[in-house]
Amino acid sequence: MGRIVLWISPLLWALSTLTTPAAADSGGVIIVVPPVSTDTGIKQIPDAAHPYVAPGPGDQRGPCPGLNTLANHGYLPHNGIASFEQIVNATREGFNMEHDLAGALAGFAMLARGNAFLDLVSIGGTSSLIPVLPGAIDGPNPPGGISKHGRFEGDVSMTRQDAAIGDNVNFQNSLYDELLLYTGRFGDDSPITGNGSIVTTKVMQEFKYARFLEDQVQNKALQYHVGRLTLSYGEAAFVLNFFANGTDGTLSQQTMGSFFRNQTFPANWHRRSTPGSTVGFRPLGMAQGTGTKKEHCGGPVGHLGTWGQRMVHQDERNLNKKYIL
Numbered sequence: 323m324g325r326i327v328l329w330i331s332p333l334l335w336a337l338s339t340l341t342t343p344a345a346a347d348s349g350g351v352i353i354v355v356p357p358v359s360t361d362t363g364i365k366q367i368p369d370a371a372h373p374y375v376a377p378g379p380g381d382q383r384g385p386c387p388g389l390n391t392l393a394n395h396g397y398l399p400h401n402g403i404a405s406f407e408q409i410v411n412a413t414r415e416g417f418n419m420e421h422d423l424a425g426a427l428a429g430f431a432m433l434a435r436g437n438a439f440l441d442l443v444s445i446g447g448t449s450s451l452i453p454v455l456p457g458a459i460d461g462p463n464p465p466g467g468i469s470k471h472g473r474f475e476g477d478v479s480m481t482r483q484d485a486a487i488g489d490n491v492n493f494q495n496s497l498y499d500e501l502l503l504y505t506g507r508f509g510d511d512s513p514i515t516g517n518g519s520i521v522t523t524k525v526m527q528e529f530k531y532a533r534f535l536e537d538q539v540q541n542k543a544l545q546y547h548v549g550r551l552t553l554s555y556g557e558a559a560f561v562l563n564f565f566a567n568g569t570d571g572t573l574s575q576q577t578m579g580s581f582f583r584n585q586t587f588p589a590n591w592h593r594r595s596t597p598g599s600t601v602g603f604r605p606l607g608m609a610q611g612t613g614t615k616k617e618h619c620g621g622p623v624g625h626l627g628t629w630g631q632r633m634v635h636q637d638e639r640n641l642n643k644k645y646i647l
């Protein structure tokens with residue numbers, strides 16, 4: 323990944339110099355890829371140097387509870403405006419995210435919704451600190467930050483509403499209550515945190531599939547194509563793999579609540595004991611569920627969506643030949 327980013331950033335830089343010859347001399351920032359760290363063991367997070375500080379009115383916060391938490395504790399800049407290197411470092415320090423995965427996500431966020439020329443992306447919305455790209459190569463408006471719907475942020479999220487029908491940036495109690503319902507119903511028991519309190523893969527499978535069906539009915543502009551399906555199940559896998567207490571790898575409903583509701587690390591929490599990569603997360607395996615549910619993509623009920631139309635004839639496993647691949 324480091325290599326890909328190293329290739330992409332000079333490319334963008336070269337592109338920007340073509341469009342506006344003066345740009346290269348006027349404050350472009352070279353993106354730094356930090357070395358792979360050896361500090362990747364279990365540790366208690368936060369440390370004393372990173373207490374929770376609530377965001378102020380000017381601080382950017384967005385749809386990702388993990389990034390919001392890192393900014394609230396100062397692992398990311400408190401104003402929510404970060405460089406590629408800061409994101410890679412912070413996601414490792416706070417969550418033990420593996421170097422290449424962190425680089426891929428930070429790179430995607432930067433290219434899709436940030437200003438790669440200045441090496442800055444907002445973990446929330448548009449910021450006066452992040453101007454339009456040189457030559458306005460991504461349109462006349464400043465980059466939207468990861469809150470802006472359509473590239474990084476997408477439909478059928480767990481705790482944010484679809485952009486077309488509600489608030490796609492801030493935590494939604496009603497959706498979270500639904501997740502708690504599925505946790506109570508399908509979660510594991512714990513003598514410490516209670517029966518039905520441990521969030522499992524099964525919980526996420528059932529909840530995500532229910533959210534998809536729900537949004538198919540409610541959102542006439544639903545976009546749930548293969549790319550979004552992968553990312554959105556990836557998010558569920560992230561919650562299980564990065565929010566769990568590193569000491570035993572389990573994620574209690576109470577711990578999950580601290581990240582989602584309060585955007586703070588729970589007391590006495592430990593980051594995972596090994597670097598977390600996509601290997602082993604199997605987001606698509608999660609989408610396939612227990613075998614009773616097939617992969618599901620598409621648009622609103624009765625519509626295949628652009629991607630669905632292309633793929634439906636290639637796959638005879640359609641459940642109803644209508645909207646499920």
Ligand SMILES: *[C@@H]1O[C@H](CO)[C@@H](O)[C@H](O)[C@H]1NC(C)=O
Nearest residue numbers: 356357358359405407408411
């Ligand atoms: C990122 O971490 C590396 C050590 O792994 C350190 O040398 C570097 O200064 C850090 N960068 C930032 C922006 O904090």
Ligand SMILES: *[C@@H]1O[C@H](CO)[C@@H](O)[C@H](O)[C@H]1NC(C)=O
Nearest residue numbers: 510511512513516517518519
């Ligand atoms: C929790 O579940 C166990 C079985 O796993 C059961 O024996 C116990 O009574 C349950 N506790 C409560 C409070 O429901």
Ligand SMILES: *[C@@H]1O[C@H](CO)[C@@H](O)[C@H](O)[C@H]1NC(C)=O
Nearest residue numbers: 576578579580581583584588
């Ligand atoms: C969130 O913070 C409030 C105030 O500190 C606390 O009472 C509540 O228990 C916290 N909720 C979770 C889920 O951690």
Ligand SMILES: *[C@@H]1O[C@H](CO)[C@@H](O)[C@H](O)[C@H]1NC(C)=O
Nearest residue numbers: 567569570577588589590591
């Ligand atoms: C994490 O696990 C340790 C060891 O079992 C426990 O002492 C601690 O309370 C747990 N933390 C949370 C947030 O569950």
